[in-house]
Amino acid sequence: MxxxxxxxxxxxxxxxxxxxxxxxxxxxxxxxxxxxxxxxxxxxxxxxxxxxxxxxxxxxxxxxxxxxxxxxxxxxxxxxxxxxxxxxxxxxxxxxxxxxxxxxxxxxxxxxxxxxxxxxxxxxxxxxxxxxxxxxxxxxxxxxxxxxxxxxxxxxxxxxxxxxxxxxxxxxxxxxxxxxxxxxxxxxxxxxxxxxxxxxxxxxxxxxxxxxxxxxxxxQFQTLSFTGLWEAGRAAVEANGGEFPAWMTTAGLFVFGGTVGKSxxxxxxxxxxxxxxxxxxxxxxxxxxxxxxxxxxxxxRMFPLLSPEVLTVVALTGSFTALFAATIGMTAFDLKAVLAWSTVSQLGFMVAAVGLGHVTAGMYHMVTHAFFKGCLFLAAGSVIHGCHHVQDMRLMGGLRRKLPVTYICMLVCTLAIAGFPLFSGFYSKDQILLAGWASVGDIDHFGGTALFALIALPVAAMMTAFYMLRLIFITFHGEYRGNMQEHMYSEMIASEGVEGPDPNEHGPGEHGDDSHATHEPHEDPFRKNSMTQALVILAVMAVPGVAWVVHTWVGGLISIHTLYPSGIADWIGAKVPEGIFDPDSHMAHVAHGRALYLSLFVACTGILGAFYLYVMRRDLPAKITAGLGILYTTCRRRYYIDEIATACVINPCVKLAVILKWIDEKIVDGLVLLVGRVNKLAGFLSAWFDRMFVDGAVNAVAHVSQAFGAAFRLLQTGRIQQYATFAVGGGLLTAAWLILS
Amino acid sequence: MDQKALQRAFYGALAVLTLFAFGAGLVKAGGEGAAFALFAVMTLGGGLVCVWERSIVRSAFALMSTFSGVAGVFVLLESDFLAMAQILIYVGGILALILFAVMLTPPDMEERRLPRVLAALVAVGAGVSWIGWQVAQTAEWLVTSRPLDGTAAEVAGTFGANADRIGVAFLAPDQYVVAFELAAVLLTVALVAAVYIARRKRTDIEPQTGEGVS
Amino acid sequence: MGLGAYVAVSAALFGLGIVTIISRRNIIYILMGIEMILNAANINFVAFNRFGLTEAGSLEGKMFAVFTIILAAAEAAVALAIVLNVFHLFDSIKPSEADLLRE
Incomplete structure (x- = not known):
């Protein structure tokens, strides 16, 4: 075998x-x-x-x-x-x-x-x-x-x-x-x-x-292949006395820009x-x-080529994103929006881990995250499908009896993303916190970045556990609230508006299927329901036991020493905290223990917090949000980033377009009109000329002037052939210029 | 000038030019010159008639003369295979397609836009000939003084016939086989696309059952 | 007959193609003009293959011309389909009528 x-x-x-x-x-x-x-x-x-x-x-x-x-x-x-x-x-x-x-x-x-x-x-x-x-x-x-x-x-x-x-x-x-x-x-x-x-x-x-x-x-390197780039990068750094050349920092920041956009x-x-x-x-x-x-x-892939300065930026961006998105996630009510913000936050974790030098933790979290987030989204899809395309969690509740398979899968994956012990997310998030501790221990290299990350990441992890369990409690526990839709809905509109699509509008996936006649949430039997089958496949990857096996295998596959060819792996050691590069060092043991306790602590705090607020004291959340006032509103409006982007980037662009349009309409078209008028005048003149000297010779002149008139009028038709004429004329002029110069 | 006189003048001038060119070719370069003049006049005269004629059917037939003339030019350039391909594809295929398009669209007898055509002729003619003149004056073309490759039999003996060699070149792995296969794919795609674009949409026939048709 | 004569014929045919494209009020004429231009290019290819500094019996220019012909065939098929579609949409095959692009 x-x-x-x-x-x-x-x-x-x-x-x-x-x-x-x-x-x-x-x-x-x-x-x-x-x-x-x-x-x-x-x-x-x-x-x-x-x-x-x-x-x-x-x-x-x-x-x-x-x-x-x-x-x-x-x-x-x-x-x-x-x-x-x-x-x-x-x-x-x-x-x-x-x-x-x-x-x-x-x-x-x-x-x-x-x-x-x-x-x-x-x-x-x-x-x-x-x-x-x-x-x-x-x-x-x-x-x-x-x-x-x-x-x-x-x-x-x-x-x-x-x-x-x-x-x-x-x-x-x-x-x-x-x-x-x-x-x-x-x-x-x-x-x-x-x-x-x-x-x-x-x-x-x-x-x-x-x-x-x-x-x-x-x-700089005349190569594009990864192995070639790594080698060339190492050679360039060695040629520069062990320091990254300045241009590599700039280039690295640009490459990171790609990640910022895509991730x-x-x-x-x-x-x-x-x-x-x-x-x-x-x-x-x-x-x-x-x-x-x-x-x-x-x-x-590009980690070996990123200079320490770039990695600082990467770590700061990642940690900030993780914290920032988590706060928004706590206030969202749309089922999918909560998950979307949690993705942004988790991506922040991964990016921060890479920035702190623990590139394998970032990659490993990407792997576990792919499975549980895929499962969470599919489960959300199953819920939305079952609830006839309602997405607002406030219109759900008590779904655990109606969608049992979905509930179990979603619960497993939620515990995984919350970092609950023995579930898959626990292992990977633990690694990221480990990166935090290890880099704090290596503070000469990492400075304030490590401190910021070590504060931001656990807080974000706690918030993650909180809002994910909040999602579970609101959606699957308590009473089903979908039937109160009519008056609840109008009330909600009056207060702050339903999130997601309007429940009165039928979702695009529905087309009068008979089974949807009743308005009760439902789940088709497992045997013939490809949706829940897919869910189970993904959820299995997050279950304790399986998660441990995956952890062992993947941990062996992608460690800092196997991720890059051996020469490169030794070289990048300088950018990686000692506690991570050498798992047997004293620092590794210290950081490991701290990370373990920290991740246990934040996961349990978040989960208990959610349990207290959304199961035991359901009246509290409303009071807290009222008490927070403008802080809450800011979070809920996503820190007004969209509005800021609209004001600072999109509106100026639109304004520029408007100005250009105005120039086009008033000045360019005005010129064209002027040419037209001149032509018209020429036409009048030639007509007058024509009338005055009517005989054969003059007729020819008239024809020529008409031809010119027509040729000029060609300029103004605004049609395909006009463009062709312009293209030919342009070509001729270019050729003439090339010949004459 | 009325239409008829104009037409007569045009074709008269064309005939005179043809004769002149034919004579000039004969005098300057003997039989080959005469043949060249004949094909050149077929090519250019066809093009000129195509631009000139009001009826699009006549223009299309004038184009036949152009394509055949180009085929003749290919023969003079020792490219017998290309000449046959030219006749088969252009005269037999593309021209037939154009005629189809002409027949499938309504007769559209436009009024003659003499100024427009003349202006374009004068402008483009002046531009092209000026550039041509300049290029002829300045450019140094690396030209062989190689004579004709010999009689057809000799050519076949030395190099193999044109069609033969082109066939081998098409399929030889170190020559054009990739381009050849790509051309085949292109033709297939173009055919499918043409059918797709030109087919009558189902919605036009049965407006009630328009669902699902893109 | 030397290279110059062939190139001159090619240039003239090219010019006629351009004139056809820009002066006639019918889309089919545009197609005809394009065919003329392609033919002019082909004459050039073959003429330079014959007279240029190539080895005796070389094929490059001829092969290029063959591919141009193939391309022209594909182009004609698609273009005529488009003509039919334009006629279908605008009830006219005057290029001046099909000016939705301007919007």
Whole structure:
């Protein structure tokens, strides 16, 4: 059996290629055959199932190798499997961009995460999206989304990572805007269109930064492959006497800009909470396996190249985002909004861990987070589906009897995200707090950053435990409040408005299905309900026991010593706190103990707090929020970041556009009009001339002047042919200029 | 001038120019010159008629002369395969397609816009010939003085026939096979796309059951 | 006949194509103009292949011309489909009528 787990380039790279191509081929088939297929989903779901199996198998190989102590880095270009994209020997140095597959511990584990979560999302969508008008297209887009993420994980150079990164941006735009194509649902139509645009444009800011960063590295190192970049980075730092050159700090900050956009860090986090305008499976996909994970993954890949100054910025941004998003999460009432803010907060944890030098903790938290957040979102989808597209938690309550499977899965994952002992999130969050303690111990290196992180992160973790349990208690415990909808609803509108879609508007997923005739929340039987089946697969990963096994395996797979080739791993040791780089040191033991107690303490405090406020003393929350006054309102309005962005960025842009439009209308058009008037005058003159000297010769003159008039009038038609004329004229003028100069 | 006189003048001038070109070619370069003049006049005269004619059907047929003339030019340039491809694809395929389009759209006898056509002719003609003149004056073209590659039989003996060699070049792995396959894919995609774009939408026929049709 | 003569024919045909595109009021004429331009380009390719400093019996220019013809065929098919669609939408095939892009 062990022979099966040995690395074999002749098979493994083909398997990896298959993993990459199956979703793509499925996408093409789906697009062309969507109306011809008996059901729109089996090709893609089946394909994704195969992908999930292969990726898990490949991850098992990587785990087997690293546990045996081998270095596990395989580039397909070593065995000649590569794709020369552009290639030129003529220039010095030779410009060649060659893409291949990089199969390393980080990639292997990420691959398995993407495969499994994506398969579950596909499975879930079969139930959730049933009856949707654009069902087949939805699956196709989902599949291409997965393809982009898989490609991003597998690519061995940063340019291809960027290409897949951009494909992912496009697919997130299409998927968030999925409901934007149905004008018969005015709310969703407006919301989805707006949110998809917002997501696309906001992440674009980060993408521009990343692109600049990539080209700064290219400019200096003339290589784009990760292994090449790491080596070149080490050489550059050594040549500079062990210090990072200043330009690497700048480039690193630009690369981090990409992460800020994609992984929703402050201040570009504003797109993620609105991304829930898309269907819930898409949210699960974006929040768990793809999109936001890509930013953290990029940090993991580029970590050796980030200078200590950049890491300080990274740590500060991450810690601040974690705390900041957690406070907003505590005030949200929309089920999906709570989860969305918790994602922003958890991403802050991951980014902060990377910034503090504990890159493996960040990556490991990304893995566990992918499973439990995927499960949480799918469970939220199941709740929303069961409640007929109500999203406001205040209109739910007492659902644990009506949606038992969903309840159990969601509870497991909530305990995981809250960091409850023995659940999966406990292990990974513990590692991040460990990073905090270890870097405080190494204060020469990390200074005030470590202190800030060590304060912000536990507080954020406590808040996480609090608001996640709050979600569970409000949604699943107590009495069902959905039937009071009518008068509650109007009251709520009067006070502060329902969050999420208007419950009186039927959700886009519903199309008069008979089982929905009653307005009681319900859950279909487990056996034939693909939604709950998907939930269970994901929830199992967070259960104690399984979580421990995963922790042991993944911990062996991605440690600071296996994540990069050995030379690089020794080199980055300078940026990593001693307590983490050397797990046997005294500092490691001290930090470990402290982190353990701290994480136990914050998780239990948060959970007990939520229990006290939302189960024992239900009257208290309202009083507290009233007492907090403006503080509460600020949180609830998301610190007015959206308003600030509108005032500072969007409005000036719109104003600029208005000014340009005015210039265009008044000045440019005025000029055109002037030319027209002059022409008209010329026409009058020539007509007069024509009348005065009517004979053959003059007729010819008149024709010529008419021709000129017509030629000038061509300038003003504003049509295709006019553009063609301009293009030709421009070409002629350019040629003339080239000849004459 | 009325329409008829204009038409007569145009075709008269064209005929005179043709004769002149033919004579000039014959005098300057013998049989090859005459053939070249003939094909050049077919090419350019066809184009000119195409621009000139009011009826689009006549323009389309004038285009046939252009395409055939280009095929002739290819023959003079020792590209027999290309000449056949030109006739098959352009005259037999694209022209037929254009005629289809002409027939499927309503007859649209536009009023002659002589000033417009003349202005464009004069402007573009002046521009192109000026640039051409300048280029001819200044550019140094690296030109062989290689004579004709020989008779057809000799060519076939030395290099293999054109079609043969092109066929091999298409499929040789170190030459054009990737481009060739891509071209095949492109053609397929274009055909599917053309069918997709041009098909009559189902909604137009049965407006009641428009659901699900994009 | 030397290179110059062929290039001159090519240039003239190119000019005629441009004139057709910009002066006629019918989309089909635009297509015809494009075909002329492509043909002009082909003449250039083949002429330079014949007269340029290439080895005897070289194929580069000819192969390029073949691919241009293939491209032209694809282009014609799609463009004519578009013409039919434009006619369907605007009830006219005058390019001046199809000016939605301006909005």
């Amino acid at each position: 062990l022979g099966l787990l040995e690395f074999d380039p002749s098979i493994d790279f083909k398997l990896l290629l298959a993993v990459l191509l199956i979703p793509l081929i499925g996408y093409v088939l789906q697009i062309f055959l969507r109306d011809k297929l008996p059901r729109g989903d089996w090709i893609l779901t089946g394909g994704m199932g195969i992908v999930a199996l292969i990726t898990v198998f490949l991850a098992a190989k990587a785990i087997a190798a690293t546990t045996a102590g081998e270095e596990f880095f395989h580039a397909s270009s070593d065995v000649g499997m590569q794709f020369g994209w552009f290639y030129s020997d003529l220039e010095t140095p030779a410009v060649n961009v060659i893409a291949g597959i990089l199969y390393d511990p980080l990639g292997a584990i990420m691959l398995a995460v993407v495969g499994v979560v994506s398969f579950c999302v596909h499975l879930f969508s079969q139930g959730y999206m049933r009856g949707d008008k654009r069902y087949a297209i939805f699956f196709a887009n989902l599949s291409l989304f997965t393809f982009a993420m898989l490609g991003l994980v597998l690519s061995d150079n940063i340019l291809f990572l960027f290409i897949f990164w951009e494909i992912m941006g496009l697919m997130s735009y299409l998927l968030i805007g999925h409901f934007g194509h149905d004008p018969s649902q005015p709310f969703f139509h407006r919301w989805a269109t707006w949110a998809s645009k917002k997501a696309f444009l906001t992440t674009r800011v980060g993408d521009c930064c990343l692109f600049i960063g990539i080209f700064m590295f290219w400019d 929703a860090q402050f201040p570009l986090h504003i797109w993620l909470p609105d991304a829930m305008a898309g269907p819930t499976p898409v949210s699960a996909m974006i929040h768990a396996a793809t999109m936001v994970a890509a930013g953290v993954f990029l940090l993991g």
